[in-house]
Amino acid sequence: MAARKTSRSASKDVKRAMHRKKKGKLKRGKGGKGGTVKSKKQAIAIGLSEARRKGKKVPKRKTKKRKSKKRKKS
Numbered sequence: 001m002a003a004r005k006t007s008r009s010a011s012k013d014v015k016r017a018m019h020r021k022k023k024g025k026l027k028r029g030k031g032g033k034g035g036t037v038k039s040k041k042q043a044i045a046i047g048l049s050e051a052r053r054k055g056k057k058v059p060k061r062k063t064k065k066r067k068s069k070k071r072k073k074s
Contacts, residue, residue: 010051010058017047 020026021043028034028042037043051058 005059007057010056013051014047
């Protein structure tokens, strides 16, 4: 049996965030001063970050990988 990437309680946090988005109560930005959340993706991201803050089992954030620039030889 494969191990779970997220804990059940973390997925409940995401579920709660989605519910708050539906109700129009989920805010974005620091201190919730950035207005209401419009997209599902944003609501999921907020739910996952809340779970991370509580110390629950959640996969690490995906970061952009920089492309190495090749120099032209003249």
